[in-house]
Amino acid sequence: MQAVIWAGAALTVAGLAGLVYCIMRATRAKRSGLDDAAMRAELQRVVTINLAAVGLSALGLAAVVAGILLG
Template sequence: MEWLIWIGAALTLGGVLGLAWCIWLAMAARRANLPDAEMRARLQHVVVLNLAAVGVSAFGLMFVVAGVLLG
């Protein structure tokens, strides 16, 4: 089940990179000094991406644990 561990590690790394991207997007929106409504719209988009990145990372960690337990 070594392949499951590697797939899980890749998914986890992708999720962590997605989280870093969300941080970068939020900081860019903060630096832009946008009006309140536009700032909310951008941050709502960042929240959706953030949840997706956390989900991908969680699935990756589940794959790693399953690979370790089955291997």
């Protein structure tokens, strides 16, 4: 079960890295002074990546909890 815990921790860290990437990308878009339509399109892409990162992080945390409970 040790491998499940470490794999879950790696997934969680990858999800957190994705969240940091989303923050940086949204900040960069805000500073670039895009017009309304371009800003909306960019933020829609960021939201998609953000949801994937949160899902990956949640999956990793679930794996850690499962590994702890089963181990």
